[in-house]
């Protein structure tokens with residue numbers, strides 16, 4: 001793709017959001033209760049069939065279907081590795097994990113470590129550590145100058161918190177419209193940490209996760225109601241033979257959403273949740289934004305929640321977006337499983353127009369001229 005000044009319009013081709021479904025194994029509780037598995041995965045055809053006793057069976061098709069035995073590395077390689085190459089090219093990419101509490105959103109995004117010494121060989125690692133590990137592996141193979149920054153934040157009850165600030169600091173962050181770029185936002189005070197290798201990032205993820213956990217107890221939060229957003233920004237400077245410099249910026253958002261159990265199939269609030277005063281404005285708005293994008297409505301209510309303001313560009317914007325919906329296979333979760341499958345099926349219809357963030361600078365050329373002038377000056381004085 002030929003470089004051009006500013007962001008490249010040439011790459012703005014419409015593409016659908018990619019949707020994958022991951023079904024976890026039956027857990028101990030479901031097994032003890034003899035709740036049978038009612039989900040049948042056909043990964044070759046990317047299909048899922050739900051067989052409830054009182055229901056007719058229902059089949060859904062997605063871009064990818066991951067059956068219970070799927071490993072963390074398989075999920076990563078199928079869904080996220082291709083996005084990493086896009087980030088390195090200068091695209092913004094987002095992965096959302098959506099689903100009922102206890103179905104594997106955090107397991108998929110962060111995963112579990114078998115020991116404190118994290119290596120990429122650990123089979124339990126989720127998408128975030130794997131993506132960072134591979135990012136540095138790929139960057140080290142280029143001749144480009146690069147920098148990598150990460151941030152990790154939490155949205156709870158429509159308030160934003162920094163998960164990378166010290167453990168005892170829990171100030172609310174403020175979200176502003178970015179006057180330089182339409183539709184994007186800046187978060188005042190959010191720590192953006194420059195990282196130099198994957199192990200540094202593993203430490204940060206651990207810190208963020210720990211902070212998410214401790215604040216839960218301290219501030220009496222229900223973890224199922226919080227959203228976490230991990231972001232990685234990669235700046236690269238590529239020098240061409242002609243002395244031009246190409247600046248590319250790619251961003252990857254990895255989002256672990258709140259539990260979907262209080263939101264109905266169309267994104268409407270369930271009575272149960274309404275009675276409990278249990279409104280998750282961000283999750284509710286996300287559902288409505290998806291619905292309105294699918295219906296191709298003029299007005300999309302991005303501004304009605306923090307999550308959708310922050311990730312506006314990932315929904316119907318210039319970002320490449322994937323959703324991984326997580327489900328339980330058990331009969332006892334049938335209603336929520338159908339709700340998640342419906343939601344994910346709907347989201348497949350959203351179209352984005354990804355664009356590369358790159359610009360050319362003549363800096364190298366100017367430096368060449370300056371050097372030449374200096375040389376001529378010296379020659380004159382000699």
Ligand code: ADP
Pocket residue numbers: 023024025027068099100101102103104105106107108112326
């Ligand atoms: P959520 O974040 O959606 O609430 P978790 O990721 O915390 O759910 O998962 C709940 C439990 O189920 C955890 O103990 C997790 O390790 C386990 N689990 C989730 N998905 C899987 C999976 N695909 N394979 C094995 N265990 C899983």
Ligand code: MG
Pocket residue numbers: 105106107256
């Ligand atoms: Mg979780």
